[in-house]
Amino acid sequence: MLQTAVQLSAYEVTLIRGGVWKPRTRPGSFEGVGGAALVWLKQAGNAVGLPVATEVAKPAHVEACLKAGVDVLWIGARTTTSPFAVQEIADALRGMDTPVMIKNPMSPDIELWIGAIERIHKAGITKIMAVHRGFSTYGETLYRNQPIWRIPIELRRRLPHLPLICDPSHICGKQRYVMAVAQQAIDLLFDGLMIEVHCAPRSALSDSGQQMTPAQYGRLIRKLRHVSSSGPTQLPEIMKLLRKEIDAIDDNVIALLAKRMECVKRIGIWKRNHNVSLFQPERWERILQDRVQSSERRHLSGSFVRNLFEHIHEEALNIQGRVRSGRSSSRRNRGVEAFTAEHFENDRRVSGQCDVTELDLRGKAKNSSPLSWEEGTCAPDVRLD
Ligand code: PEP
Ligand code: MN
Numbered sequence: 001m002l003q004t005a006v007q008l009s010a011y012e013v014t015l016i017r018g019g020v021w022k023p024r025t026r027p028g029s030f031e032g033v034g035g036a037a038l039v040w041l042k043q044a045g046n047a048v049g050l051p052v053a054t055e056v057a058k059p060a061h062v063e064a065c066l067k068a069g070v071d072v073l074w075i076g077a078r079t080t081t082s083p084f085a086v087q088e089i090a091d092a093l094r095g096m097d098t099p100v101m102i103k104n105p106m107s108p109d110i111e112l113w114i115g116a117i118e119r120i121h122k123a124g125i126t127k128i129m130a131v132h133r134g135f136s137t138y139g140e141t142l143y144r145n146q147p148i149w150r151i152p153i154e155l156r157r158r159l160p161h162l163p164l165i166c167d168p169s170h171i172c173g174k175q176r177y178v179m180a181v182a183q184q185a186i187d188l189l190f191d192g193l194m195i196e197v198h199c200a201p202r203s204a205l206s207d208s209g210q211q212m213t214p215a216q217y218g219r220l221i222r223k224l225r226h227v228s229s230s231g232p233t234q235l236p237e238i239m240k241l242l243r244k245e246i247d248a249i250d251d252n253v254i255a256l257l258a259k260r261m262e263c264v265k266r267i268g269i270w271k272r273n274h275n276v277s278l279f280q281p282e283r284w285e286r287i288l289q290d291r292v293q294s295s296e297r298r299h300l301s302g303s304f305v306r307n308l309f310e311h312i313h314e315e316a317l318n319i320q321g322r323v324r325s326g327r328s329s330s331r332r333n334r335g336v337e338a339f340t341a342e343h344f345e346n347d348r349r350v351s352g353q354c355d356v357t358e359l360d361l362r363g364k365a366k367n368s369s370p371l372s373w374e375e376g377t378c379a380p381d382v383r384l385d
Contacts, residue, residue: 004197004198009050014051016052021054023076056075071098075100080105080113086116087119089120093120093123096124099129102128104152130155131164132190133145133171147181163191164191166192186226196212197213217384220384
């Protein structure tokens with residue numbers, strides 16, 4: 001701990017973290033040294049003149065930390081998932097003003113994250129920071145935890161004054177991806193980074209694959225490109241034009257989606273009248289393959305388009321479910337209901353109309369630039385040594 005802190009102090013660092021109690025998924029792994037290590041943590045901080053932070057998961061941890069003079073506490077992802085546990089920690093903190101960092105819960109549930117923030121805030125803690133560490137998933141994925149950036153982005157929208165930190169080490173699970181994810185967090189206007197560093201990563205007792213040496217940390221900090229949220233005060237003409245074009249395209253996209261859903265409703269009526277299942281696996285398989293192929297021809301990320309169509313398909317099935325159960329009640333829907341199956345089968349004009357507009361959209365999409373930062377795409381490996 002001491003060696004790592006001393007080596008780190010050569011670089012830009014504002015707070016030193018160390019896990020004294022480590023929540024581990026399976027028993028038998030190293031679970032931290034426990035309370036005795038609080039002294040080591042404080043010693044390391046004092047040696048380099050920096051405040052220190054550790055994870056607390058229950059009131060006894062909070063009490064021990066406050067007694068030992070730990071400067072900042074954090075609530076881990078597993079704990080944020082449990083409102084009972086968070087409330088107990090909040091109660092133990094009442095009357096204190098120790099800063100608290102709150103990691104996102106394991107599952108992509110923004111309400112649970114905000115709920116934990118509220119519980120700590122209601123206990124009277126004013127210095128709160130949120131930490132984005134990604135979300136658990138099943139199976140082999142590039143990252144250990146999926147970043148699902150739209151969740152921290154939504155948190156920022158809902159709580160704009162709350163400092164937001166990114167923990168790229170836990171998102172990546174592998175040291176070589178940390179640089180790319182750290183840069184992405186900076187580009188998304190995060191306020192800080194929590195990065196795991198170890199003086200000898202290979203002999204780290206937990207998560208050794210995601211640790212970097214202090215020297216690698218120094219190189220990462222040097223390589224990070226800093227950005228500003230607004231750029232020059234006067235937007236160049238081209239930016240204004242591009243934004244105007246985007247507004248118009250988005251409007252088009254929405255109009256096309258509405259049109260697509262109209263077709264979906266009519267198909268729903270036919271399915272209902274012929275007692276056919278809403279879900280058509282072969283058709284769905286063909287749609288996915290076709291849309292992904294066509295997106296790749298247009299330099300759009302296949303996984304982005306796949307996700308998008310999964311949402312569209314889900315909504316289509318919901319709409320057809322409502323048609324089937326007679327729950328589609330808007331005036332527009334009633335109009336569609338009046339359409340008989342026979343009528344539908346003879347109506348070529350309707351499908352012709354859909355196609356023409358879809359072609360329009362494709363024409364525009366052709367000119368758009370490739371998405372480089374979509375989820376699921378491979379972040380570049382960055383060697384830090
Ligand atoms: C940690 O930061 O060491 C940790 C256990 O993180 P998380 O709660 O994000 O899994
Ligand atoms: Mn860790």
